[in-house]
Structure formats: structure tokens, C-alpha cells
Amino acid sequence: MQRGKIAFGKINLNLNKAVEKKEDNETDTEKATTSTGGFRKIDKQQMQKQIEEVADDLEAQKLKEVMGLTGFGRKTAKIFDINEQIAKAKESAPVRVETEEKENNSEDEDVIGPMPTMAGDDKIADNNKKKVEKPKGDDEEDDDDDEEDEDDEEDMNLEKRIPDTHEVQMQHGNKAILALAGDPAGARLVSGSIDYEISFWDFAGMDSSMRSFRTIQPCENYPIRALHYSITGDMILVISGNSQAKILDRDGFEKMECVKGDPYLTDMSRTKGHVAQLTSGCWHPYTKEEFLTAAMDGTLRIWKGIKNKEQHTVIKTRAQGGLRTNAGCCIYNRDATLIAAGCLDGSIQTWDTRKMFVNTTHCVRDAHQKGSEVTSIQFSYMGQQLATRSNDETMKLWDLRNFKKPIHTWSNLFSRYDTTDCCFSPDDRLLVTGESLPKGQTHANLYFYNTQTFEEVKRIPVTDSHIIKTLWHPKLNQLFVGCGNGVIKCYYDEQRSLRGAKLCVVKTYRKKKHTEVVGVSQIITPHALPMFRQEKSRSSRKKMEKERMDPVKSHRPDLPITSGQGGRVASSGGTLSSYVIRNLGLSKRVDDDQDPREAILKYAKEAAENPYWIAPAYKQTQPKPVFSVPTEGSEEGEPDNKKAKKE
Template sequence: MDPNEVDEASSSKMSGGGDFASVMGFSGFGKKARTFDLDAIFEQTRRTAIERSQHIIEEREKESQMEEEGESSKAVKLSVHSQRDKAAAATSRKQESECSSDSSSDSESELIGPPVPPQHTVEEEEELVGPPLPPGYTGSTAYSDDDDDEEQAQDDDDDDDDNPVKKIPDTHEITLQHGTKTVSALGLDPSGARLVTGGSDYDVRFWDFAGMDQALQSFRSLQPCECHQIHSLQYSATGDVILVVSGNAQAKVLDRDGFSVMECVKGDQYIVDMANTKGHTAMLNCGCWHPKIKEEFMTCSNDGTVRTWDLNSEKKHKSVFKPRSLQGKKVIPTCCTYSRDGKLIAAGCQDGTIQIWDRNLSVHTKFHCRQAHTPGSDTSCLSFSYDGMTLATRGGDDTLKTWDIRNFRKPVNVAAGLTNYFAMTDCCFSPDDKLLVTGTSVKKDEGSGKLVFFDRATFQRAHEIEVTDASVVRCLWHPKLNQIMVGTGNGLAKVYYDPVKSHRGAKLCVVKSKRKEKQAEMLTQDYIITPHALPMFREARQRSTRKQLEKDRLDPKKSHKPEPPVSGPGRGGRVAAHGGTLSSFIVKNIALDKTDDSNAREAILRHAQEASENPYWVAPAYTQTQPVPVFAEESEEDEEADNEPEWKKRKI
């Protein structure tokens, strides 16, 4: 063939695009891409989802009705539910397939991915994701077990919330040894870092939870009021100072380290009207800080008054409240407290009354309950609830009562049979205000003191803790730490806590191991190693400590060898021989001196020869002017006169 004809044929083939593309092998590269109508697909999917949700809601309503009728109807309904779901799913898939078939005719031939297995059916598509269900399973969905577990857990949590006893932190305890006598006062700072205890042994001990180890030793002990029993201890609202109320008439304020900040003035006990005195005149019974004003505190005393004080003015009280009996006579307040908002001042008195004043009106009481407790019994504690509506009182008549401030005529609840032998037995509310706690007293070797918990709503005994074989005097439930502090009659301060429910406090010190005691140190001469020193300055290398100690033992200075006794007359201020003591020297030289000094003339002349030969003191100064001394000699007449009897001698 002619080459020109070949070129013409090739050009004619190239001109035909389809033939050339098929020859080269890229005929499919120019195929038009498949297109989809996305708006139509989204709209159809939305409608299907709405229909399904409506079906599910209707079926759930029917299920709730069927459960009340019986289990048989429930099984029928489940089958109907599954059939409708299958039908709805099949309808939605059919619509989607139609939509996709309309958008592209040859989409089925070019779908990406492996082919669908032949065993795959419509029913398998409707199964929920997860492990296969057991053969005997008849539930509605595969997630019903999980839902039941969550509901059961929520029910358990609700039960815990409803049962306040489970919130009591009493799984663990530590014991702080205050002393051997009654722990009559407890105080915790607002943060819960430090605890202070006071007792009948006049001591006040400071405990730091963060600084203590398992030895549980206090870091400071002092007697701020000398020989007076500690009645009350309380930190201020800011925790920087401590109010100390003791058996004397003057309250003290200490700082966090125990140093005195203020001491209240003592009043004049010869003035009849106690409102005219500047301070208390008799023993204090109780005291507390104002919950809102950090400089104000209150005390009550046997002089029949309740006084408020300002921390910056120690020369005189701030205001005076005088409890009065039904006849208008003076009554001794045994305990006092502020309300939670600080607007009310409450006092429990010896005649069994509870009297409450407005803080700004000190004359007439705002609330007054006659015979709240048995007359003549000391009300030991008053405590307001956290909501401020309920007042709990612990009486000396072995009762615990709660009162509603809005209706103060009669108690809301009363619990009897709670033995009380102390005038400072506590009662307090739990942090969630659902429990009320108090302690019971026992006589020696007659049982164990208990910490009793009452449900505030029903006032039933919810829980009890046997503390020790002595009375439970003080109790304190700290809201931040969620720990209970207890003071007992045998000198112990116990702390109850829960590792999960409690925070800080006792949890900080129980994890610290005891510090090792320092062993007695033996001082030895330090050995300095100088390897590059000259031979004349180089010290011999120390081979062993034992040899060095033996050498030091032979050295009298290093071993502190005692000095030998002095021989001879003595030297350096040391007396020689005869015991080597001053008394032996006096006995030898003075007491046992046999010289007779009854004749004064002979005693003086005994030293005349030595004075003339060795003049030392007076004679050298008068050698030129002093005449020669001439001593008279005794005559026979003088001797005869001395020998005459007393009755013949001339009387002068």
C-alpha cells in the first residue's frame, strides 16, 4: 500500500472520535456522571422518620395500656408493633429505591462496594445492632435491659436520698487522747483544719489534722484560765480567733496559736442591778460567736444575765439580757445561742424555761416558753436547724425536744429516756437537716455512752453508735468535713468519718506513718579528706570508727575525765582533802579549833610578836609617828582582886 494512503486512513480514523477512543482503550472516560436529586431524598427521609416516630409513640401508649390489662395482650401488641415497624421500614426502603432508580438508570450496575450476600433479607436489616438475643427473650427492644439497670440504679440513689441513715459517716474512727478527765468543750474552725478540745483538767489542746501523723499527738497544750474548768470553746466565723468560756467570770479570746487577744472585764459584785455592771460577776456557763458579725460574741453567767461583747471593746459589754421567771425574779441561764441569721438570741434557764429575744430589743422577750423542761433541771444545749425554723433543746430531765419558732407554745416532737448527767451535753443537726444527734450519759461501769440519731421528720431513733464505756458529753457534726466529733467523760475525743463521704480532716492524718524517734547521737571528730594536700598537712586516713572512739576514750579532754581530788591546802578555788567540801573545811578549821579565846588580852597578844616582826596592814603607815606600845603588866594586887569572891568585889 502507498504510504500516502496509510496516512489518509489513519487521519480518517482519528477524525472519528468514537472509533479512536475505543481503539486506545479510554472509551468510558468521557461518560456522563450519575446525578441525584438530594432535596427529594432528604424530604422523603424526613417524612419516613416522622411516620416512624408517630408509630412508636402510638405503640408505647398502647403498651402502657396493655400492661395494665394483662400479659397476654402485651404479647399480641409486641407482634403488631414489630409488623408495623417492618412494614414502615419496607415502605421507606421502597421509596428510597424508587427515588434512586429515577435519578439514574444504570446505578445498580455501577454501585461501589462488594455485592450483598444472598442470605441477606429484609428482616435482617431490621434487627438492632448488638449481640444476638437469647432464645427465650420476649422483650420489646434490645436496650430494655440497659434501661432497666439505669432505672434500678436511679431508684437506689433515690432510696439513699430518702434514707438519711446511709449518709452517717461512721465506718471509721480515730481516737485523740485529751487527758483522763471529761472533755467538756469541742471546737472546729470553719475550714475544718484544726480541732481544739478543753476539759475538766483545765487544759486546752490544739490538734492540726494536716500536721498530725498516726501518733495523733496535739501540737500545743495550755491552761488559759488557770485552775478553772473549760465550759465552751468555739472558733469565730472567720476562724482566726477562739472564744474560751471557763468557770471564772471572765471570758477570753485566743488566736489560732493560743496567745491571748482579749479578756472580758469583771463586773462589780456589790451592785444589785446587773445591768449597771460592766461585766459578769459570777461563773460563766456558755458562750458563742455571732454567725454573721465576726467581732461580736455572747456569754451567759450565774449572775442571771446574758451579755454580748465586741472584740474591739473589752472594757464593757455591748448589751445585757436578763431572763426573768413568771414572778419576775432573776433566773440563771445555763446555755445560750444565736439563730442562724443572728437576729435572735435564745437562752435556756434553770427553771426549765426557754426565752428568746430580738437581738436589738433587750428588754422584753420575743418568744417565751414556760416549763419547756422540768423546773430545776439545767437545759444543757440549744441548737437551731439550718433552715432556722426549728429549735432543738437538750434538757437535764433526760429529754430531747424540737420546737417550731412560728408556733412556740408546745414542742413538735419529744424523745425521752436520754440520760443526761452533764450541764453541757450537746445536740446538733446533720448538714442536710434530716437528722438530730445527741449523746447519752452513763455511770461508771454501768454500760456504754451512745451517740443517738433521730429522724427529724418522724423523730424515731434512726441509728445508734456505742462510743465508749463512759458518758458522751459533746458532739459536733461539721458540714464541710462531714465528720462527727465526740467528747467523752473519760478524756477521749473521737472522730467518726467515712473515706468516701467525708473530706479531709481525719483522712489526712491516718495515712501518715509515725515519725521515727531520733536516736541518741554520739559526737565524733569529723574527718576531712584532702587527697591532694602536702604530706605534712595530710591527715591520716580514718580506718574505723571504733579505733577512733578508743583513742578519744584515752584522751582526758574528749572523754571528759573527772578531775582528781586536790592534795594539800587547795588551789583554784577548790578545797583539799577531808571530803573536799566546804562543810568539811569549816568543821576542820573553825568548829574543831581548840584555842581558848575567853581571855581577850591573851588572844590579842598572841599575834603581837608576828605583827612586830612582819608588819603588813597598819604598822608600816605609822612607823615614824606611832609611839612604841607599852602594855601593862599584871601585878599581884590584880591577881588577888581577880581571886576575890563575888560578894567582896566592888559594884560599879
């Protein structure tokens, strides 16, 4: 049976039919109004066409719903109702903001402690508030008043934001701690001291004894001046008194050592590395393998890459009049657009990383007392403020938008070490620094200042030694303080702080039990053969006598021998030469009690009768010996030149 081919025709949807229908209806009504009374003849063909068109439209609509298509054939422009869309946007806007806030809150649960806000967040928040704003009623106005009161209470309770309800102590050593750093995740802490050692602290693995799990000396006999974790937390930058910076991995194994420059070159830009001791260093805020170092050779150097050991860029610090000055500290800002350095002449200099490092972007020559070293420089989390600490017993707060004069100066902050630093709180509302122990005081204090009102919020007596390093970790919300007696103090709050030292305090210290193991165990077998039986232990005296008789156990020396035996030769007579020498010695031996004159005279008669040496030589020329005759008054044996002259 032959079947015909199935062919699909073109399906078209005429969207303009509705418009045409309206026009037809309008014409019909016009005809009806214009026509006079009476009955009109109905066209059956026209009615049939209208019924078919309605059926086609219904089928096309069902097909679109099944296939998910918007239309067939030719596309036409859509007509939008603006008022309707505005109404829908107003209805959906508050819901969107609420969902965004919920998502942000869920994402912020992973972040520990107060985090800094970006500059654009305030504008976004204001725009969102404008979108969500509705006509306020009495209840909403009351809620706003309550929120304002809560903000005022927060401003008044800045002291409660400081995590200092509990305290834990970690012992690094006996020398002053010059460096302190925590990884971004808040899992580990490293400390460096003047005793050349670096200690690694793991909060998850420590117990209440608070002992470090590793201590190393990466730079031999050089003190550790600065330590910094990279942005990923897998590398540590070590700045020591040496001219070569080192990079360690997370467990303290060396990954890189910078190149040392040629000290005989006068142009520091031509050297491959630093030629003097390092003073400070830090990592790039978001580039993984880029870091910055400062040294006493008057330069800052940017290094890129671990495999490439040479520097990438050299920045020179200049004093008044173009002379060279040394940088005591250096740092990047939060977005890495600025590099700031505090110099030994008391000046602050900054460079823009997007330009050439020839001229400074900001330069304040009299930032601190002339000749006093700037020991620390820190950018705020917002990036608009800058804090500096110096050995002139002051700490200053600067605004980068008006960098000519400081916003405020705090004085009477005694500092003895050139690494004494300061730090901002995570919300930039507090500025923290420590002091060295002044004369006449028993405790050194840790000071907290308000960055808006510049008032002293709180001071904490820490230790009976100097306070050198301070670290406020933004994720843990815990304070770490490095002291001059080798102690690290950790302050935290039970409610506001998370993890960190709180994990260690809960764990109890357990002493290790030393189990004694017997090396050789006796197995008693009563039915063993006699040849395998062990001898019964005798008295110690008999055992000692038996061992004494054994030449091996008593280590008896070799017995003297008279003749060669056992491969050994006797002292004399063993060989022919020794035998001859011994016999000649015995035959011509001279006794000690014999008179030497008599021994010689016994050969005089034999020499006169049988001359052998002198007489045969003079036998023909002088058979009779002639001797000198002494004159009168002359002493015998005295030469002529020694005789006295006669007048």
C-alpha cells in the same frame, strides 16, 4: 500647590424610604389596573432617582456593618414580633438551666459534706422545673419513676449517711472534756477540759500519733466550759468558770479580755460586765467581732469590737413572776434574727435582734422539768426547728412556727454534766446526742434520731465513760465526740468524709533520732612544738595526790595565824586595846581551885589597918562600931514582924 479643604457632610439614613417605596409601588399597581391597554411613557429622571436611592441604601448598610452602628440620624421605635420572641425563649430556657446547674455543681465541689438549703431555694427550683417542663413521653416518665425509687432508697438508708465506718482516738488528758469546736475550714480543732487546759489540733500537721501541737492554760485555775471559732476562723471565744470571757487568736495568744462588772451593784444593766461565772457563749453568724455571753448573774450580754472592752447590750432573763433566773446556754439562729437561751428553771426564751430586748419573742416556761437545767440549745440549718437538751433526761424538738408544744420528746437520756449538748446533721435529717454512763452499763451510747419520723436510726457504743460534747462538722462530714475520760473520738467515712482525720491516719509516726555529738575533739599533731604538747595521762592515784597538794584544787582552808599578816589582824595583841585587855586579864586571873573565903579574908587585916570606904565616914560621929545585940529566945537575923507573939 494649594489644596482645598476637606469637608464631611452630614450622613442621614432615611429609614422611611422602604415604606414610601411600598406606597409608590401600590399606587403604580393601582394606576396600572385602572389604566386601559396601551404603552406608557417612562420617566428617565424618576428611574435615575430610584437607582441612586438603592445605591445609597447599600452604601449606608455596608458602613453600618463596618462601624458597628445600628442606625444614623433620628431614632425610630422598634417593632417586635412577640410570637418569635416566645419561641426563642422556649428554645433557650432549657440550655440556660443546664448551664446554671453545671456552674452550681462546679462551685459546690469546694463545699465538703452535705450543705443546708435555704428557704427560697425550693421555690426557685420549682420555678425552674416549670420553665423546663415539656410534654412527657414514655421514656421521661420512666426516668421520673427511677428518681422516685432512688429518693425512697435514700430515705431508707439514713443509717448509711452516718460517717462511722472508721474511728480515730485523740488523747486530751485525764479529765472530762467540756468544750469542743472546729474552725469553719475544717483545718483545726480545739478542745477544753475541766483540767483548765486547751489543746490545739492541726489535721494537716499531725501524724498517726494524733498529738496536739499546743496546750495552754488561758484562764489559770478555771475549767473551760465552752469554745467557739469565729466565722472567719481567726479568733476563738473562750468561756471559762471566770466572769471574764477571753478571745484568743488562731495560735492561742490572747487578744482581748472582757471587763469584769461591779459586784456591789444590784442593777445588772449598769455594770460594765458580768459579775458571776460564765455558762455559755457564741459568735455572731456573720459579723466578725460580735459575740454573745451568758452568766450566772441572770444576764446575756452582747459585745461588739475587740478594742471596746465594754458590753454593747444587756439582756435580762426572767423566771415566773418576774424573778431573776440564770441562762445555762445561749445561741444565735442562722440569720442572726433571733437569740435563744435555755434557763436553769427549765424555760426557753428568745428575743428578736431587730427590736428592743425588753420583752421576749417566744417564752415557754414549762419547756423542761421545772428546776432542771437546759444544757444545750441548737437551731437547725434551715432555721425552722430548735432542739434542746436538759438534765431531766430528755431531748426535745421544737418548731418555731408553732412554739407552744414540742414536736417530739426523746426520754431516758441520762445526763450528768451541765454542758451535755446535741447537734443537727448538715442536712437536718438527723439529730445526734450522747448520754452519760448509766449505772449497770459498760458503755455510753451516741444516739441518732430521725427528725421527720422521730425514730431511732442508730446507736454507737463509744466509750466506757460519759459522752459530753458532740460535733458534726458540715465541711469534713466527720463526727467528733468528747468523753468524760479525756478522750476525743473521731468517726469518719472513707468515701463520704474529706480531709480532717483522714490526713493524719495515712502519715506514719517517725521516732526522732538522737545524734550524739562530741564536744571536744582531740587533734593529734606529732610534729608540734614541746610547749604545745599535752601531758600524757598518768594513773588516777598519782593524779589525785598531785591535786591534793595543790591548795587551789583541793580547796584547802586558810591556816591559823599568830600575828597580823596579809591584811589580817590576829585574834589578840594585834592592836593596843587587845594587848591591854589581854595583860589585865592575865594579871588578875583567878584560879579555879582557889577558896573564895580565904581569898576575901586575906584582905581583912589590910582593911582594918587602912580603912578606905566605911570607917572614914563614921570616924567622928561613931568611932566605935555598934552592933545589934540579940535577945534571948529570938532568932538572929529574924525581923520583928516575923517573930511569934508571946501571951
